[in-house]
Amino acid sequence: MKWELSFVFYIFIVYNLSQYSNVTEKKDMAVKDFNLERYLGRWYEIVRMPSSFEKDLTNVTANYSLRSDGKVKVLNSGYKDNKNGKYTEAAGRAKFFKDSNIGHLKVSFFWPFYADYIIIDLDKEKYSYAMVSSSNSYLWILSRSPQMDREILNRLLEKAESLGYDMEKIIFVSQDWAK
Numbered sequence: 249m250k251w252e253l254s255f256v257f258y259i260f261i262v263y264n265l266s267q268y269s270n271v272t273e274k275k276d277m278a279v280k281d282f283n284l285e286r287y288l289g290r291w292y293e294i295v296r297m298p299s300s301f302e303k304d305l306t307n308v309t310a311n312y313s314l315r316s317d318g319k320v321k322v323l324n325s326g327y328k329d330n331k332n333g334k335y336t337e338a339a340g341r342a343k344f345f346k347d348s349n350i351g352h353l354k355v356s357f358f359w360p361f362y363a364d365y366i367i368i369d370l371d372k373e374k375y376s377y378a379m380v381s382s383s384n385s386y387l388w389i390l391s392r393s394p395q396m397d398r399e400i401l402n403r404l405l406e407k408a409e410s411l412g413y414d415m416e417k418i419i420f421v422s423q424d425w426a427k
Contacts, residue, residue, distance in 0.1 A: 277368045277381075277411075278352035284320070286375045287351075287367075288312045293326075293421045294396045295389035295405070297413065301338070301357075306422040307331045310390065312342075319343045322355055331424055368411075369404060379404050387413050394423035 293308035302308065305326035313321045325337035340357035342365055344350075351367030363386075369379035377400055380388045389396070389404050409415050 278350050278366045279368070279370045279372070280350055281372065282349055282351040282367065282370070283375075284314075284348060287378075288314060288320070289392075291378065291390040291392065292394045292423050293388055294391050294401065294423070295387070296419050296421060297385060297387045298417055298419055299386060302326065304329055305336065306333070307425060308421050308423075315341065320353070322357075330422070369407060371400075377404070379408065381411075384412055387418075394425050 289312065291310045291312070293310065296302060296308075306329060308324065308326035311321075311323040311325075313323075315321050320342040322340040322342050323337060324340075325335065328334040328336065338357050340355055342353040342355040343362075345352040345354050345364070351370060353365040354362035355365040356362045364382045366381045367378050368381050369377075371377045374392075376392045377396060378390045380390065387408055389401065389408075405415070405418070408418075
C-alpha cells in the first residue's frame with residue numbers, strides 16, 4: 249500500500265512538472281484587475297477541450313459562490329448526451345493562487361490536489377464571457393448566457409489557437425435549454 253501511494257504521488261509530481269512550462273506561460277496571462285464578486289454566479293460552458301471528467305456532457309454549467317471561509321464554492325453540472333440525459337455534478341472549491349486582483353485561482357475537486365484555474369480573457373466591462381485555462385490540455389470558454397455572440401466567440405477561438413490549443417479537438421458544448 250505504501251509503495252502504491254508513493255508511485256501515485258511520483259506520477260502526480262512528474263505530470264505536474266511536465267506541465268510546468270505551459271502553465272507558467274499561462275500564469276503570466278492571467279487577467280489583472282479581477283473582481284471575484286462580479287465573477288460569481290452561473291456560467292454556461294460554450295467550448296471546451298476534451299476531458300474524461302466531462303465526456304459526453306451537454307448543457308454544462310459552472311456555478312461559483314462565496315464560502316464562509318472566503319474560498320469559492322464550485323459546482324459544475326451537466327447532462328449525459330442531452331438535456332434529458334443523466335444529470336451529473338461535481339462540487340469543489342477554489343482559492344486565489346496569490347493576489348485576489350489577478351484571475352488565477354487553484355481549484356480542487358479531489359482534496360488535497362489543486363489545479364490551476366487561469367482566466368486568460370474576460371469581458372471586464374460586463375463579465376459576460378471568460379476564457380479559462382489550466383494547461384495546454386484544458387481550456388474552457390464560458391458565457392453568462394447559453395449562447396454567445398459569434399464575433400466574440402471567434403475572437404476567443406483565434407486567441408486559443410494562437411496560444412497553441414489544438415482546434416481540431418475543440419468541443420462546442422450543446423446548450424439546448426430553450427429547445
